Amino acid sequence: MALSDPLGDLLTRIRNGQHARKDSVVSPASKLRVRVLDVLAREGYIRGYTEAKLGNHDALRIELKYFEGQPAIHHLARVSKPGRRIYSGSRELPRVRNGLGITIVSTPKGVLSDAEARDQNVGGEVLAEVF
Template sequence: MAMTDPLGDMLTRIRNGQRAKMDSVLSPASKLRANVLEVLTREGYIRGYSDDASGKHPQLRIELKYFEGEPAIKHVARVSKPGRRVYSGSQEIPTVRNGLGITIVSTPRGVLSDAEARENKVGGEVLAEVF
């Protein structure tokens, strides 16, 4: 059966992996997923990611990050879903936990965090929120 929300699936794999205290998780590879992982790496929520060609299909190995035994990501949620897309202008991008978290936005200039999108004065589709 086809997956209806690939990005939501990747975020769920990250959430479940951190609850199980895993070092890394695997997710099917795509450009959007890689771009979202790049933002999470830049912002310090994951240690990094790499391509994993050990299986039949290309996958991404996501290295999870912990701080004193606690996961670096306390909450991760999909905002814009296939059934209800959420778009926002550069000035209306929501802040997460008064700026302690990030909002991941897909813009014409690529996938950016909320601070980068405001700095570049671009809006777009609000993909997820992380803190």
């Protein structure tokens, strides 16, 4: 069975893993997922990830991050969904919790956080928000 929203699946795996206090979660690999995980790692929301092989498929082992026993990610939500795509210009990118969180944006220059997209003056599809 094919996934209709692979990125939504990744975010749900991370959310569920942190709720269950797992050290790491495994997700199927894709280029978009790797780019999103790069942003999460750069911004300090996950410890990192490694690419692994599970049977015949590539997979990503995502190392979850906790601070004083609490998950580093309090809120992780998909914004642009397959049924309703959300696009934003560089000046209209949403701020999450007045700048305390990040928005992950798919731009022509790659997948970036909202701050990086503003610095490079590019907009794009608003993929997710993290706090």
